[in-house]
Amino acid sequence: MKPAENLVILKIWGEVLPEFDPVKGDISINQWIEKIEEYGEVYDWDDVAIKHYALSKLCGVAKSWRDSLPARSSRTWLEWCELLREDFPCEKSELSLRLDAQKYKRRMNQDIVEYFYEKLSRCNKAKMSDAETIEWIVDGLDNVKFRDYLGPLRRYNKPCELLLDIKSANSYVGHQKERSVGRFHSGTTVKKTSVKCFKCNQEGHIANRCTNKVDDKSKNITCFKCNGKGHYARDCSKVSNNQNVVTSSTSAAGNSSVLHIGSNTHSKYFKDAVINGSPTKCYVDLGSSCVAIRSDIVKEMGLTYFETDLDPLIGYGQGIVKPIGMLTVDLEIDGVVAKVDAHVVPEQSQLVPVIVGHPFTEQPHVRIISTCDKLQVSTGDTDLPTVENRSAKCKISTGESLVIPSNFLGHVTVCSTVRNETLCVEGGIRETGHFVPRCIIETNEEGKSVLPVLNLTSETLKLNQGDLITRGEVCEMVDMKTQEKKEVNDEPVTYEEINTDLSEDESQIVLDLLNENKQLVARKLSVPVMGITITTDWVAALQRADDEILAVKAKLEEGDTDTRKKFTLYKGRVYRTSKGWWRLYVPQDIRHELVIEAHNSLMHLGIDKTVAKLKESYYFPKMRDFVSKYVNRCLNCLYYKVPGGKRPGFLHPLDKGSEPFQCVHIDHLGPFVTSRNRNKYVIGLIDGFKDNPLTQEIKALNDSLCGEDDRENVEGLLTKNKDKLKAQYDKKRKEAPKYQPHDLVLVRSEAPSTGDSRKLVPKYKGPYEVVKVLDNDRYLIQDIEGEQQSARFYKGIVAVDRLKLVPKDQMPE
Structure with a gap:
């Protein structure tokens, strides 16, 4: 290989290989x-x-770390990897990854695509589900207009489906900001112009000081912007009232200008639509004479259109758009489908994907009902409610003045607005504190009847004649033959199901009574888990796959006496029995979901309340230990709940010593020029032993001031006073928990006052790492390496009563 080729390859490798800087992260x-x-x-x-x-x-x-190491040419690449991983650790807890993903917000002027993929990568690191990822991506945009534009998020299955709509929403939100800011707050620089007279059109003076002769015709000219006389609108310096209503946006090519309506349109007109089976967003414009679809949406859906020479579309403010083509589609809004002819318009001509006008809204089978906050599209087959179809409920009031004692149940005379009718009264507690049970009453010719009422308050309830007690609904006659038949229970009730402490003869009477009305006995037990109703048939199937329950079931079938005292086998399902109380034995597969449901339904109450709620219907071994580990690891409880009871940490008074100057608060000056009495220091102090201030000229700092007898007396008084203060302080305190180095803790924080309520603000921040255990229940803590909470790395000393431990234990299998 030639040297020039080597240099090119080295340059390419240098550009391709990533750099590593732990500070950037x-x-x-x-x-x-x-x-x-x-x-x-x-x-x-x-x-x-x-x-x-x-x-x-x-x-x-x-690089500095590498240069500081001793030179060793024999070190292999694997050894270098071990050194790098040891000195630059990157392990993060699941909690910190999730908090990091949730707290990441879109920065000002950050590109929407850059934000989307940065947020997506953080959510993926935290191992969030697709639904959670979609929710937190929209939450990080930190603008409610995005959520209004996107609509219900449940229609997105994957985060990638959200990107296109977010880009469209970003254009819409950005346009709204530009419109609200106005032309005088835009990013462009406004050039200063000199003063111009509207009478003579000359610069240098205003119209009030004009001395030039002006044609009388100009006095009749009216400006349509400010309604002033004597000038044209193009020369008007005042801002039009509707300046922010119509704005102009020019395309990138510079050859087309499209007008956008900038009024505060309510979000009710933005609807979800389906075009030929493909979902999209649309804007219902009841004044538009056409249906317009953007060209990029047509390409994305794979639709074809005819490129014909169509008349231009004229919009608000004489804005003109030349359509590209025409196509026929099946448009569906709120379940109503119509075949419409739609215009294909350029991508930059409108912000929303589809504008729906008269070709859809004026079809005979389409009915649109618009209220102040809702736009409903329905078919014309459904009849609108009429005056005759009014509610059948009527008022039921007292027929005479009444005084109902506290905790008294009785029948009172009532009057209603209907006569000779049967009324159904729904049970419930009313505003005044009285309870009306669910019942059926009949009114006579005068509309009078009697109604059972229970006063639940601790005071006497006074009702005047004509006061409203409740409302009733007129019962209608229904032909039962036409009603759908439902299955009822026809299995006889057994003695084991009664669970009564009565004698055998008395229980037999109860058993016979139940069997006479066995259709009213419920046979199914529903278990709510994550919003799903699990029947006992499914629980029985899960019990058959649980080794722990199978062992109990086998002992019951063998007839083990000890097991039968605690458990019962009924129709293939194992129950825990105690004093006639049956509780379902929960398999291991659904215990965790069951605890989550119970804890959330109780609004994150403590361990005792959650265990008590579960014990009402369910049983499994070591339930309290299982619930404790989950509740202690609940993120909402960790960050928002402050522990009750006494605060941890006792008083640790300073040791004053047994003689003066063992504990002093001192400040001295000197040495000065030696005085006549050979004093050269001035010392001012508060002696912790004598507890009084002293100012004295002294010769040296080690002079004795107190004798032996005085020291013993003072020491006794200090000890007595110290014990009294400690006992008084420790009454409201409890023993502090002990933390170890490398434990993760949360720190109690006070949110800054902003004028808003701080009730729902997290009470703790963190997590932090314990570095060192100090005296007197204090700890040195710091940010977790690589996971600092703010711009500066935090390290400080915190008392134990402001700390809360993040549990390390895992949920049991």
């Missing part, structure tokens, strides 16, 4: 090593070559 050491080894395999480098090219790409502190 754009690439981790593991990623950098993988890249280097990948190029080494492609170009067939030996160990010497890969060391040479790779080590030359170390930059910044990594």
